[in-house]
Amino acid sequence: MNNKQETNFFERFNIKDWITVIISISAVTISFNSYRYQVNVNAKNQINQSNKELKSQAINVSMWYQTVSSKSNENITISNSSENAIYDIFVINVSNRSSGTPADLNLVHKYGNDYSTFCQYFEVLPPGRTELYLPPMNAAGGEHSVPEIFFKDSNGVTWFRNYKGNLTKTHNIATLLQKYEIPLPLNQYSRS
Structure with missing residues (x-):
């Protein structure tokens, strides 16, 4: 009897x-996976667009x-080709062998x-x-100073x-200077 019920079912x-x-289950699965893929692509595109807008001036x-030259002592040029001013500009000289990270601020103490x-x-x-001037520093083996901003x-x-x-978002300059024990500037450090 049990065998007969199985036969009837099949x-x-x-x-x-x-x-x-x-085929129906496969179609539903493919549709669901396509939907998930498209949602992920849209989310990535929104993040990329947001990052692009965030960096629009900084780039x-x-x-x-x-x-x-003999006409000028300035050896560093800062170009701000955006339509807006930039603020709290802090320029340092570091070795071309430095880490290339905000931690390079720690190197400022190396020079006094x-x-x-x-x-x-x-x-x-x-x-x-x-244009501004920072004294170039040279060392043996091709090491030399390069500016960071x-x-x-x-x-x-x-x-x-x-x-x-390379351009990276970072903490505000006041926080960074305090972290690396560099006194906050009350006025411009520059000689001019």
Whole structure:
């Protein structure tokens, strides 16, 4: 009798019905996975767009060393090609073998506490180019000084651009200077 019940159960469904059920389940599974994939792609696109908007001003701030001419002692150019000013600009000289991270602020102590010589602070820099002077430091084996910059954009976000050109969001300059025991500037360190 038990065998007869099993036969009746399987006799109710023929192979076409089983194929239809399997295809339906597969279609639902594929649809669900496609939906999940599209949601993930949309979320990543929104994050990328948000990051792009967040960096929209910061990507337009750069700096470089230039050859000192007889007309000028300035050897570093800061370019702010955005339409807005940048704030709390802190420029330091570091070794081209440094870590390239905000922790490079710790290297400022290596050169003593004459902050007007080895780093410069500006409260505001308007759009355009600004030239400044930091004494170059050279060592054996190709080691030399390179500039790095911390600045706050017009949205109040603080950025760090290392000597390799990498741009990263960081803590505000007051917090960083306090962390590395560098006195907060009450005025510009610069000589000008």
